[in-house]
Amino acid sequence: MMAQPQQERSRTTRRRLVEAAVECLAEHGWSGTTVAVIAERAGVSRGAAQHHFPTREDLVVAAVVQVGEAQIEQLRGQVRKLPSGASRTEYVARMLLDLYTGPMFRAALHLWVAASTDATLLATLGPLEARVGREAHRVALELLGVDESEPGVRETVQATLDLARGLGLANLLSDDTRRRRRIARQWARMLEQALPVPGGNRSGVAFVSKTS
Amino acid sequence: MMAQPQQERSRTTRRRLVEAAVECLAEHGWSGTTVAVIAERAGVSRGAAQHHFPTREDLVVAAVVQVGEAQIEQLRGQVRKLPSGASRTEYVARMLLDLYTGPMFRAALHLWVAASTDATLLATLGPLEARVGREAHRVALELLGVDESEPGVRETVQATLDLARGLGLANLLSDDTRRRRRIARQWARMLEQALPVPGGNRSGVAFVSKTS
Known part of the structure; x- marks a missing residue:
């Protein structure tokens, strides 16, 4: 009979811990972020x-990954609300280039930098971080309305997200x-x-790969 | 009579300290980098x-700034050795996008992240870091052989360097x-x-700013 409220309390506790971990990491960095x-x-x-x-490690990695995924999911929710026509690209460019400018990126950055000199942390973070990166790539394709089987599209979308991370760094x-x-x-x-x-209304240039 | 050798010893000591500081920061991060x-x-x-x-702070900031400037100076030295014609852009793009992938960027990244939660360190680092950023921008203009009074050029060159920093992060x-x-x-x-x-041999598109 008590199973449901107990599960709910448990979920609330987890959510609070995850949010607090991201805030704490963004404000105090890795060395100032303890379980206590x-x-x-x-x-x-x-x-x-x-x-x-x-x-x-468990707590902080889970926090950064979950909050990162929630942020990507939120972007995905906006795909249907995008303006159509010429203003779409500028709107999407702005959304994507703002992606890494908040507390979530600060938190992730502290964690990445800590992982670069900590093999245990890297082993936990590495695969999860790669998954979040792939999800960000997929949502960018959806927002831009492009198909990465076309030559040059994958690299252009990758460059967009790498640029966004560079801009996150510049905003630090x-x-x-x-x-x-x-x-x-x-x-x-x-x-x-x-x-x-997308839809073939504009005369974009698809670059053909000269060398592979 | 002893002034010259004394000055030389002093320069050698400074150079050794600066190099050791960058290596140490790249390998062990800010918290593992002490004067001792x-x-x-x-x-x-x-x-x-x-x-x-x-x-x-004095030692590590001086180290990252000096090594950063030396790296930019080295790039500048390559301006006259660049291939001409169509291969120039790809050559330069590769040079610039590799710029932040070595130990120097790792060291700088540790320092930036530490400065983001340490006001004293930020006060020392901020202005010097901005100066190194401006020098990188100038050398990128020279390497690409473009003039930033043309519309869109400044932002394209800025995007190139921000992309390079994002790629540095991806390489971490x-x-x-x-x-x-x-x-x-x-x-x-x-x-x-x-x-x-540059020189007008290719049919590049200069984007005209629609809004300012």
Whole structure:
């Protein structure tokens, strides 16, 4: 009879821990993010935190991956609400190039940098991070309305997301919003040149691979 | 009479400390990079290290900035050796997109991430980092042989360097060289479309700003 409320409480506890972990990582970095600090921020006992996530690595990696996936899912929800026609590319370019400018990217960045000198953390983070990266790539294809079997499309979409991560980095030490807006405008024009046209209404240029 | 050798010894000591600081930061991260560890690696006494650089912040920031500037200077030296004609853009795209994939970027990344949660470090690093960024932008203009008074050129060159930093990030946790090569090839084609032609031999498209 008590199973449902118990499960619900458990889910709420997990959600609070995950959100607190991302905030804590974004604000204090890896060395300042301990299970005790996260549990206190989440209003959860340290024992309960360790019941859900045995180690700091488990908790923080799960947090960054879950929040990253939720953010991608949110983008996916916007595919049907996009404007049509010429303004679509600029709208999508701006959405994608803003993707890595919030607390979620800060948290992930602290974790990536920590993992680059910590083999245990890397072993946990690596495969999950690769999965989130593939999901981001798929949603970018959907938002841009392009098919990556066309030559050059995959690399153009990859470049878009790598550019977005570079812009996330540029936004780390100071607010880079205005510069990023101008880059997104130019980027939209470059995408219109580089990508085949969804629906075939515009005269985009599909680059043919000269060498493979 | 002894002034010259003394100055030389002093320069050698500084150079050793700077190189050791970058290596140490790239390998062990900010928290593992202390003056004592750097001095030992450089084969310099801790007292001598502190004579040249009073604090860890002074030493590590100077190191990352000096090595960053030296790397840009090295790129500048290659401007006259570039191939001419159609292969130039691909050659330059590859050079620029490889720029942030070595130990120097790893070191800088550790420092940027540490500075994002440390106001004292940020105050020292911020202005110097901005200067290195401007130098990278100037050398990219020279390598691409373009003039940023033309519309869209500045943003395209900025996007190139932000993409390069994003690719540096993608190379942090695993070797991303093959994917980066494919992106650089596509990037070269996009640059050829987006940039006005140096010397006017190719039919590049200069995008005219629709909105400002």
